[in-house]
């Protein structure tokens with residue numbers, strides 16, 4: 001052994017099992033597609049522009065604001081929650097308000113315009129490990145659904161080439177039509193389970209947002225799988241995730257449909273990276 005080197009024992013954890021669900025529900029932004037980043041920058045551009053005109057003393061929109069107030073929430077709910085956190089109250093307005101109008105809906109519409117501009121310019125990237133898992137499940141005859149609080153889900157999945165990858169899709173438009181509450185209410189997940197024809201206890205939920213993990217837990221889904229994209233493993237776990245992984249390549253689904261996670265400790269930090 002060269003001088004200065006030492007032997008390091010890497011603990012090898014046995015794979016842990018998390019049930020054998022008959023169906024899976026995947027959150028879209030941040031689990032299937034890399035759009036959480038696009039949403040975050042569209043929110044930042046919208047809110048920073050608004051705050052600069054409203055009250056220049058306000059600090060800029062941050063990653064913490066994104067996670068705490070808008071991630072996973074319906075668009076206008078996210079606007080209202082963020083503004084409330086800054087002590088700003090605007091009239092709700094109407095979904096027909098011009099983007100940038102001084103209302104909750106106007107700001108939400110401005111964010112959507114910014115999001116769609118980035119989508120058109122840059123396209124959308126899917127997470128390869130998620131696509132692999134979805135294909136694997138479907139090949140085994142396991143039903144899969146894609147769920148999103150966003151009204152842009154069809155555009156996002158289409159831009160990623162995944163328009164036919166799921167048996168069931170539930171998006172913000174469906175939610176609005178059917179009067180389904182946003183996460184952390186489990187309504188849109190329950191709708192997906194209903195459309196899959198399965199009780200929630202037989203369906204896995206995969207989520208990257210605290211509000212989504214909470215919704216999965218409240219809805220009685222099993223297992224609830226947290227995907228830690230932003231170093232928030234502890235938060236996802238405290239929201240009720242049965243297991244938190246940094247990427248879905250950490251999950252194995254056997255021919256018996258049993259889900260096994262390799263390398264993620266039940267109460268320790270999520271495994272980060274591949275080493």
Ligand SMILES: [Mg+2]
Nearest residue numbers: 027029030208
């Ligand atoms: Mg998400």
